[in-house]
Amino acid sequence: xxxxxxxxxxxxxKTAVDDLSFEVHSGTVTGFLGPNGAGKTTxxxxxxxxxxxxxxxxxxxxxxxxNLRAPMREVGALLDAKAYHPGRRARDHLRALAxxxxxxxxxxxxxxxxxxxxxxxxxxAGGFSLGMSQRLGIAAALLGDPPVLLFxxxxxxxxxxxxxxxxxxxxxxxxxxxxxxxSSHLMSExxxxxxxxxxxxxxxxxxxxxxxDIVRGSSRTSVRLRSxxxxxxxxxxQEAGASVESSDDGSLMVTGLEAAQVGDVAFQAGAAVHxxxxxxxxxxxxxxxxxxxxxxxxxxxxxxxxxxxPAWGDPVATGGWGPSTGAPGPxxxxx
Amino acid sequence: MSGAAPSGQAAAPGGRTGPSPAGAGGGAxxxxxxxxxxxxxxxxxxxxxVSLGLTALFAIGLSALACLLTASHGRQPRTPPTLSIIQGGxxxxxxxxxxxxxxxxxxxxxxxxxxxxxxxxxxxxxxLIAKVVVFTSVVLVTTEVVSFADFFVGHxxxxxxxxxxxxxxxxxxxxxxxxxxxxxxxxxxxxxxGAGAVVKHTAGGIAACVGFIFILPGxxxxxxxxxxxxxxxxxxxxxxxxxxxxxxxPNSLSAWWGTAVLGAFVVALLLAAGYLMDRRDA
Numbered sequence: 001x002x003x004x005x006x007x008x009x010x011x012x013x014k015t016a017v018d019d020l021s022f023e024v025h026s027g028t029v030t031g032f033l034g035p036n037g038a039g040k041t042t043x044x045x046x047x048x049x050x051x052x053x054x055x056x057x058x059x060x061x062x063x064x065x066x067n068l069r070a071p072m073r074e075v076g077a078l079l080d081a082k083a084y085h086p087g088r089r090a091r092d093h094l095r096a097l098a099x100x101x102x103x104x105x106x107x108x109x110x111x112x113x114x115x116x117x118x119x120x121x122x123x124x125a126g127g128f129s130l131g132m133s134q135r136l137g138i139a140a141a142l143l144g145d146p147p148v149l150l151f152x153x154x155x156x157x158x159x160x161x162x163x164x165x166x167x168x169x170x171x172x173x174x175x176x177x178x179x180x181x182x183s184s185h186l187m188s189e190x191x192x193x194x195x196x197x198x199x200x201x202x203x204x205x206x207x208x209x210x211x212x213d214i215v216r217g218s219s220r221t222s223v224r225l226r227s228x229x230x231x232x233x234x235x236x237x238q239e240a241g242a243s244v245e246s247s248d249d250g251s252l253m254v255t256g257l258e259a260a261q262v263g264d265v266a267f268q269a270g271a272a273v274h275x276x277x278x279x280x281x282x283x284x285x286x287x288x289x290x291x292x293x294x295x296x297x298x299x300x301x302x303x304x305x306x307x308x309x310p311a312w313g314d315p316v317a318t319g320g321w322g323p324s325t326g327a328p329g330p331x332x333x334x335x
Numbered sequence: 336m337s338g339a340a341p342s343g344q345a346a347a348p349g350g351r352t353g354p355s356p357a358g359a360g361g362g363a364x365x366x367x368x369x370x371x372x373x374x375x376x377x378x379x380x381x382x383x384x385v386s387l388g389l390t391a392l393f394a395i396g397l398s399a400l401a402c403l404l405t406a407s408h409g410r411q412p413r414t415p416p417t418l419s420i421i422q423g424g425x426x427x428x429x430x431x432x433x434x435x436x437x438x439x440x441x442x443x444x445x446x447x448x449x450x451x452x453x454x455x456x457x458x459x460x461x462x463l464i465a466k467v468v469v470f471t472s473v474v475l476v477t478t479e480v481v482s483f484a485d486f487f488v489g490h491x492x493x494x495x496x497x498x499x500x501x502x503x504x505x506x507x508x509x510x511x512x513x514x515x516x517x518x519x520x521x522x523x524x525x526x527x528x529g530a531g532a533v534v535k536h537t538a539g540g541i542a543a544c545v546g547f548i549f550i551l552p553g554x555x556x557x558x559x560x561x562x563x564x565x566x567x568x569x570x571x572x573x574x575x576x577x578x579x580x581x582x583x584x585p586n587s588l589s590a591w592w593g594t595a596v597l598g599a600f601v602v603a604l605l606l607a608a609g610y611l612m613d614r615r616d617a
Contacts, residue, residue: 045616045617048454048457049453049457050450050453050454050616050617051616051617052614052616065457066457066458068457069362069363070362070363070364071454071455071456071457072454072455077454079450079454080447080450082446082447083447083448083449083450083451084446084447084448084451085376085380085442085443085446085448086446087380087381087382088376088379088380089379092375092379093379093451095375095379096372096375096376096379097372097451097455099368099371099372099375100364100368100369100371100372100452100455100456101364101368101455102362102363102364102368140451140454
């Protein structure tokens with residue numbers, strides 16, 4: 001388990017991490033999300049003692065990193081893919097780390113095989129691509145077979161195949177009961193990898209919950225309605241408190257009501273329904289919404305139409321359509 | 336290079352054991368493990384052997400050349416500089432070892448390796464001590480070997496010119512001066528190491544060392560004697576140099592007191608470096 005308590009870190013006048021507290025538990029992949037400059041790397045560096053916080057502290061299994069008895073056997077960390085000397089062979093790099101940590105040298109070839117670098121272990125690391133460097137960094141993190149793992153932007157530079165590999169690796173590590181904490185600014189990637197996310201912006205905690213909850217809580221979850229009688233439904237939907245936008249393809253995007261409620265309204269309006277689909281906000285959208293205003297280096301925002309009325313329509317008796325029917329109904333609607 | 340992506344994609348950790356909190360290895364790693372790791376690092380960089388080898392070659396070669404030219408021209412040396420002719424190639428050797436000392440630390444910062452090093456050994460003073468132990472062992476052995484080789488090569492060349500006054504290893508203070516050359520050089524290498532750890536940048540560390548060893552003593556000598564004599568006497572590099580000289584002026588320390596002053600300076604510098612490494616973010 002990783003505990004971060006009231007962590008504050010300043011660089012000159014700039015506060016990189018501001019009274020940040022959270023816990024990361026074992027057995028799941030926990031994503032660490034935030035826009036660039038949000039303080040993710042500073043937080044990770046504080047956890048492993050590379051940066052010393054101005055206030056608060058970070059502990060791994062109750063102990064600060066610098067006081068761990070056998071650090072690399074208790075925590076594995078990939079912070080900087082290029083944390084090696086370019087003139088040293090990949091295998092020699094890992095061997096030195098193994099020796100320093102009293103890890104059997106035989107483990108070096110094991111982890112090199114695990115990350116797919118066995119064939120290039122004898123090459124000088126300076127010739128490695130970014131993707132290969134990431135793999136070498138992951139190998140170093142796994143060297144001590146640690147129960148706690150931290151990865152800072154591990155899929156940077158990996159090819160699509162490598163990204164899938166890294167995702168499976170992290171999920172497998174978590175399934176073994178380890179604590180796996182992965183930072184990323186790629187929400188789509190985290191949506192696939194992590195089951196829990198900690199979101200920060202400008203050094204502060206924005207969200208700490210499961211991916212599902214974050215997506216579900218987003219106001220951008222909406223219902224796509226396709227109907228030949230749009231003019232009948234729209235006023236009723238608006239009466240029911242929903243906001244309706246028409247899309248380019250002629251469908252209506254309804255926000256503020258659940259699919260069942262939209263179906264009911266359409267039924268009562270006597271409109272045929274050709275499609276009724278719940279459109280989940282992606283984690284990316286949910287994230288954008290969460291971190292609005294907490295973006296460090298943002299482009300000027302365009303005043304987008306929000307208009308998500310919070311009111312919920314009256315829950316009428318259940319109609320013919322379930323909450324989220326995926327396929328568009330080809331056989332036309334009832335009513 | 337990116338085209339040569341690793342092929343072994345069968346990388347899911349399927350067959351692995353679960354987490355083992357205490358890890359696979361033995362007990363908690365200590366200073367001895369850090370020393371072994373630093374030795375492994377030094378050994379696996381091609382530049383280490385290359386720079387030590389070239390230093391030895393140039394130092395011995397230049398000294399031999401100096402001996403050959405001086406002795407063959409039959410110029411009578413003033414008393415008693417034959418040894419200083421024999422050791423003539425060393426100014427270059429000093430500089431090279433000092434640069435090696437700077438880079439033994441700064442290459443970790445410039446390459447980013449320091450992150451891996453600190454993750455493996457978060458007690459940073461232990462990292463510095465391990466580096467000092469390994470560097471001192473390797474450089475002291477090398478410089479002593481080179482110093483003796485240098486002496487005997489020079490001695491043999493001068494011996495070919497019987498009219499030219501030669502020195503033997505059994506002459507007063509000569510053995511001490513030959514041994515002392517290795518010690519003095521190694522201590523300057525440690526100055527480089529300390530400077531590297533304080534400055535963290537190769538160029539800055541080298542500049543600081545060159546200024547300290549070669550330029551400031553020159554500036555010092557421009558001061559009035561009442562100032563420059565006492566300062567020069569205890570200036571660490573001037574004090575340390577006494578061990579390679581056969582005679583000492585009135586304003587100089589003795590050979591071993593001089594070495595002690597330089598040694599004390601090295602210890603102070605390394606303590607400061609260790610303190611800074613511990614306090615600063617990596």
